[in-house]
Amino acid sequence: xxMPGSDDHxxxxxxxxxxxxxxxxxxxxxxxxxxxxxxxxxxGEEGLKAFxxxxxxxxxxDVVMDHGEGLETMRWxxxxxxxxxxxxxxxxxxxxxxMEKLGAARSLQKPFNASVLIHAIDEVLTxxxxxxx
Numbered sequence: 138x139x140m141p142g143s144d145d146h147x148x149x150x151x152x153x154x155x156x157x158x159x160x161x162x163x164x165x166x167x168x169x170x171x172x173x174x175x176x177x178x179x180x181g182e183e184g185l186k187a188f189x190x191x192x193x194x195x196x197x198x199d200v201v202m203d204h205g206e207g208l209e210t211m212r213w214x215x216x217x218x219x220x221x222x223x224x225x226x227x228x229x230x231x232x233x234x235x236m237e238k239l240g241a242a243r244s245l246q247k248p249f250n251a252s253v254l255i256h257a258i259d260e261v262l263t264x265x266x267x268x269x270x
């Protein structure tokens with residue numbers, strides 16, 4: 138994780154897991170434009186493989202997906218690397234509250250705008266930086 142640059146936010150390596158290719162691509166572009174390195178996955182299973190293959194500062198996962206649910210994905214990530222925060226995303230607020238109770242660092246209800254996403258990532262990464270120092 139890099140320290141804040143001139144845009145005053147942290148740069149991170151992010152794993153983005155969502156089964157909607159159009160939505161995932163929009164979020165991917167938003168994150169790259171903000172200076173983050175992003176790996177995409179279209180399912181929980183694919184996301185876990187990507188997670189095992191490279192260091193991630195943060196994981197963003199959809200909660201409801203066709204192949205590998207976000208809850209199961211978050212549990213596996215927390216087992217493998219409990220220090221890596223997960224941001225849960227969903228169109229269903231009830232699922233998001235449940236994910237937070239089970240350990241999601243933040244949750245965002247779809248649809249959300251880019252500034253809300255970047256702010257949530259910055260908050261999570263700032264918390265990590267403060268906690269490690």
